Amino acid sequence: MILDFKEIPEAHIATGKQDTFEMFARDFFEELGFRIIEGPDRGADGGRDLIIEEEREGVLGKTNIRWLVSCKHKAYSGNSVTDKDDFNIKDRMESNQVEGFIGFYSTLPSSGLQKIIRNSLGEKGRIFDRENIEKIIIEKNMKSLMKRYFPNSLKKYEAEEYKISNILDKYTPLRCKNCGKDLLEKDIQGLNIIVFQGKYIKGIKYIENIYWSCKGNCDHTSRQYYEEKGLMDIGWEDIQDLVIPRKFIMWICAILNGIKRGNVKYSDEAFENLKEFIIIISQLIVKDTTEKEKEKIKLLG
Numbered sequence: 419m420i421l422d423f424k425e426i427p428e429a430h431i432a433t434g435k436q437d438t439f440e441m442f443a444r445d446f447f448e449e450l451g452f453r454i455i456e457g458p459d460r461g462a463d464g465g466r467d468l469i470i471e472e473e474r475e476g477v478l479g480k481t482n483i484r485w486l487v488s489c490k491h492k493a494y495s496g497n498s499v500t501d502k503d504d505f506n507i508k509d510r511m512e513s514n515q516v517e518g519f520i521g522f523y524s525t526l527p528s529s530g531l532q533k534i535i536r537n538s539l540g541e542k543g544r545i546f547d548r549e550n551i552e553k554i555i556i557e558k559n560m561k562s563l564m565k566r567y568f569p570n571s572l573k574k575y576e577a578e579e580y581k582i583s584n585i586l587d588k589y590t591p592l593r594c595k596n597c598g599k600d601l602l603e604k605d606i607q608g609l610n611i612i613v614f615q616g617k618y619i620k621g622i623k624y625i626e627n628i629y630w631s632c633k634g635n636c637d638h639t640s641r642q643y644y645e646e647k648g649l650m651d652i653g654w655e656d657i658q659d660l661v662i663p664r665k666f667i668m669w670i671c672a673i674l675n676g677i678k679r680g681n682v683k684y685s686d687e688a689f690e691n692l693k694e695f696i697i698i699i700s701q702l703i704v705k706d707t708t709e710k711e712k713e714k715i716k717l718l719g
Contacts, residue, residue: 421552421564421571423493423524439491440467442567443522446551447487449560455484469514484516485544493524493548500528508538518542522551583706592657592698595629596636601657602702609633610657612695613641615649616688623652623682628691630657661702670696
């Protein structure tokens with residue numbers, strides 16, 4: 419789980435924030451495009467926490483469906499929501515004059531409650547449990563909602579999120595030198611490599627060529643091509659490892675130390691390739707450039 423629902427205050431302790439889970443539900447459905455007919459309040463709620471309206475468009479025009487939303491926040495106990503927690507559902511729907519029921523839970527419904535909702539309501543009954551809620555929030559990138567109700571979870575999520583930064587004027591792919599595939603694509607992370615080639619002469623590494631490619635056939639083809647030109651592999655790195663910020667810094671420092679000591683020398687072509695590689699993979703390492711920073715860069719020339 420990415421979202422820690424314990425970041426939302428408990429619902430049954432009078433701290434002044436006991437309505438937060440209901441407000442979260444309101445904002446969640448509003449962001450999904452529902453219209454809020456009746457929101458949370460602390461009075462007698464008539465067996466509902468929210469009443470929301472969904473607009474559906476069909477062949478014969480638009481129809482509006484009203485849903486009763488029942489919020490149960492049991493994340494602190496970890497207990498499932500049972501039919502004793504959510505009872506008389508059909509009577510509550512009738513008294514609130516709605517067509518559908520939504521159980522909005524920070525844990526999971528019990529099997530008994532699921533069976534009741536499924537058998538008595540069919541398509542008119544829906545359950546949003548913690549996993550459904552999280553999946554929708556992540557897929558629809560509801561970061562404003564996360565920032566308000568799950569600030570600590572958002573920080574952890576952003577730290578682990580696969581994201582291309584805006585440091586370059588436009589996104590620049592890292593093309594495999596053999597097949598042309600973009601090696602920065604998320605689904606091939608761990609399947610790509612950068613290789614340094616050259617010769618050893620009197621204890622000094624002479625780097626004549628640097629290439630990056632997919633592992634496997636592409637790497638084998640490139641290596642064979644350059645071996646025929648008399649170059650041997652002198653070093654290599656998994657690109658997946660180099661986009662870890664700390665590893666990237668250590669790698670850059672090792673390159674600088676080799677140049678300073680004079681035991682590693684680069685041909686002009688290899689050095690240009692190295693600079694190109696560093697610039698392109700930086701899109702996965704450094705933070706976004708703010709508008710204020712962009713303006714300052716213009717002033718600095």
